[in-house]
Amino acid sequence: MTTVTTDVITDLKGRADTLFLRKRLLGFALPAAVLVYLAYIFFAFDIPGLADRANLDNGKTLIRDSYSYKTHVTLDNRSGDITYAIEGERKGTYPDGMRPDWVSDRDGMTVVDLGRGNSVQFAQGFARIVQQDGLTVTARPDRDGVNADLPAGPLPDMISASKNRLMVTLPDARVTVTRNRVEVFKYAFGWELFFFTLDSPYHGMGFPTLLSKAVSGEAGAIWDDFWGNAMWRHADVAWALFETILMAFLGTFGAAMVALPLAFLAARNFTPLMPLRFAARRLFDFFRGVDALIWTIVLARAFGPGPLTGALAILITDTGSFGKMFSEALENVDGKQIEGIQSTGAKPVQRYRFGVIPQVTPVFLSQVLYFLESNTRSATIIGAITGGGIGLLLTQAIITQKDWEEVSYYIVLIILMVMVMDWLSGLLRRKLIKG
Amino acid sequence: MADISAHTPTSEIRSAYLEMTHRKRLYSGLMLAVFVALMVSGFVLADDRNAGGFWSGLHRLFDFPAEVLSEASEKLTDLPAHFVHFLPSLIETVNIAAASTLFGAMIAIVLSLLSTRGLARWPRLIPVFRRIMDITRAMPEIVVALVLIFVLGGGPVPAMIAIAFHTAGALGKLFSEVNENASLKPVEGLQSVGAGWIQRMVLGIMPQVAPNYLSYALLRFEINIRASAILGFVGAGGIGYDLKNAMSWGKGQYDEAAAIFLLLFGTIVIVDQISSALRDRLTHGARLEATL
Missing domain, CATH: 1.10.3720.10 (MetI-like)
Incomplete structure (x- = not known):
């Protein structure tokens, strides 16, 4: 007897030891496998070559533009005209006789105060950049070149000069002198002209003044100027957001309505006919497997770009997902309730209406509402491909490669939109399902 | 609860119940109508904003595939x-x-x-x-x-x-x-x-x-x-x-x-x-x- 028990014990001990060894091996093998995979990815994605491909200047411009704006002051050397334009855009040009308050006149010259003790003075055929430490660069651009008068010794990093071009980079500004023009960029914090463009009489007014004007009957005009802002296009942006939500709404609920009857065909307990069930399930797999990307391309060929194409692409893909999920829910329906309804003499339609629908509605609704939120995100992405909604505006703004303040504005709006939809779908789920 | 219902005539309970179900049905009917109206108008709007229309494009749906x-x-x-x-x-x-x-x-x-x-x-x-x-x-x-x-x-x-x-x-x-x-x-x-x-x-x-x-x-x-x-x-x-x-x-x-x-x-x-x-x-x- 004793030998048997020791045998059993040694056997158990041996089994436990191998189990521990296996677990320990697994504990080391898994991180090792992940590391090997990451090493493979490191070379497969050419991370070492990333430094060459990356353009950090682009990154710097992007970040600076997203929270600041620049005003261009341009002197045309031939005509002597000076223009002031925000971001250098026509829509942001100061009207005649108006200029920023950091520009002044002194001794027949225009003086631009660049902040931090730096300034630039210029007149036709002359430009002088004075820095806070007294360092002065003077240029007399004419037909032969910029004729820069540079400080003696090696040039500091911020000055780059050649025969036809002089560029001085200052902390919040940049001055470029060429033969034909003197151009000053002055950076300032914020999103300029967000509320009113320069041609609006309400530009630069404080909030209290605006409020009193609004009360005295100018509310409509104020709203029109804000809503029709040519620089930020608030009306277009609001419409694009609405279009994106519309795509998600139509796609999600349309898919739910199409998938509902089909799901009954795919559920074992409602369709005893095997071939029919099989066909319905393969249809769902097909709708889901052909990705939203491919559906978008195919549909865009037929219907052209726009919100309808996006909505239909979401509708078709989600019909597959909903069909699968709904039919699984239907297979888990409790048969007792249906039996109970049947015992009162209910006809098949009534059995479905009172025995099945009340059981599955909360499950279906919860899934549909959950998809509504994630489809808002999909609609943004599909919109970027098929050309509708906020996704289109975003790609357009990125393609110009200079409207980064608009890009960051759209990104903030997209995040807010998705978060609001998330909150809304959660709220509806709680309200509708818990009663 | 049992006391109260014992005093109430069954017909009253019945009518109250029926009234409640009617109201409930009316509400769900209304909600359904609003939902259908939203869906239809949404599709019409999306169709308007699309570059090509739904009905004019429908027959071309299978051309590309x-x-x-x-x-x-x-x-x-x-x-x-x-x-x-x-x-x-x-x-x-x-x-x-x-x-x-x-x-x-x-x-x-x-x-x-x-x-x-x-x-x-x-x-x-x-x-x-x-x-x-x-x-x-x-x-x-x-x-x-x-x-x-x-x-x-x-x-x-x-x-x-x-x-x-x-x-x-x-x-x-x-x-x-x-x-x-x-x-x-x-x-x-x-x-x-x-x-x-x-x-x-x-x-x-x-x-x-x-x-x-x-x-x-x-x-x-x-x-x-x-x-x-x-x-x-x-x-x-x-x-x-x-x-x-x-x-x-x-x-x-x-x-x-x-x-x-x-x-x-x-x-x-x-x-x-x-x-x-x-x-x-x-x-x-x-x-x-x-x-x-």
Whole structure:
């Protein structure tokens, strides 16, 4: 007897030891496998070559533009005209006789105060950049070149000069002198002209003044100027957001309505006919497997770009997902309730209406509402491909490669939109399902 | 309750009940009508804003698939060569999805542990980490990808970062729900012998939650393959990029597009099948352990 028990014990001990060894091996093998995979990815994605491909200047411009704006002051050397334009855009040009308050006149010259003790003075055929430490660069651009008068010794990093071009980079500004023009960029914090463009009489007014004007009957005009802002296009942006939500709404609920009857065909307990069930399930797999990307391309060929194409692409893909999920829910329906309804003499339609629908509605609704939120995100992405909604505006703004303040504005709006939809779908789920 | 109903004549109860059901039916009927009106007007509006109309385009719906199919069947012998040619891009797309799921899941684990009550390293910062997850979750992949393509140039890295970013938030939320159901007893036991926070999490929590984590991560991998194909379409490398090129060459070159369609479809279906089988086993295994 004793030998048997020791045998059993040694056997158990041996089994436990191998189990521990296996677990320990697994504990080391898994991180090792992940590391090997990451090493493979490191070379497969050419991370070492990333430094060459990356353009950090682009990154710097992007970040600076997203929270600041620049005003261009341009002197045309031939005509002597000076223009002031925000971001250098026509829509942001100061009207005649108006200029920023950091520009002044002194001794027949225009003086631009660049902040931090730096300034630039210029007149036709002359430009002088004075820095806070007294360092002065003077240029007399004419037909032969910029004729820069540079400080003696090696040039500091911020000055780059050649025969036809002089560029001085200052902390919040940049001055470029060429033969034909003197151009000053002055950076300032914020999103300029967000509320009113320069041609609006309400530009630069404080909030209290605006409020009193609004009360005295100018509310409509104020709203029109804000809503029709040519620089930020608030009306277009609001419409694009609405279009994106519309795509998600139509796609999600349309898919739910199409998938509902089909799901009954795919559920074992409602369709005893095997071939029919099989066909319905393969249809769902097909709708889901052909990705939203491919559906978008195919549909865009037929219907052209726009919100309808996006909505239909979401509708078709989600019909597959909903069909699968709904039919699984239907297979888990409790048969007792249906039996109970049947015992009162209910006809098949009534059995479905009172025995099945009340059981599955909360499950279906919860899934549909959950998809509504994630489809808002999909609609943004599909919109970027098929050309509708906020996704289109975003790609357009990125393609110009200079409207980064608009890009960051759209990104903030997209995040807010998705978060609001998330909150809304959660709220509806709680309200509708818990009663 | 029984007293009151005993005094009330049955006909009154009956009429009250009927009135209630009528009102309820009226409300649900009204809601249904509003919903149908919203759907119809929504579709009409979307149709108006579309470049081509629904009814004028409907008969053309199958033109493009038919064209692609006929060209592909004409050049059926070329298809295997195309498959081989596009295989590297397909692998890149799958790699983007896998790497981003891996990175996203790692970030999600940390974020979820830091934002679960009872487990958090800094309990006061829980709302901060929750908001971080909300924001990364709300960010569509394409937003990050397009911005990063501008800075980092085209290729798989921007797509990987973009998808990992969103994955971190999406998985983080699911993971923290899992964490909330984890037993705190192992953690307390470890704490009593002087284990640090990382040791408590790795040795006390991870073994409990690993199967659920894996299951969610696999589901995310399925979703990320689709996302990575889409990001390729906007310039982030992989099979989506090839698809865009094949589409832009137009008529006569659709056999390549057909090959890519088939590859993508096959990959998505295969990954879906494998992952759902694995997930089934994971949750099934977890259930077995729980009963033991």
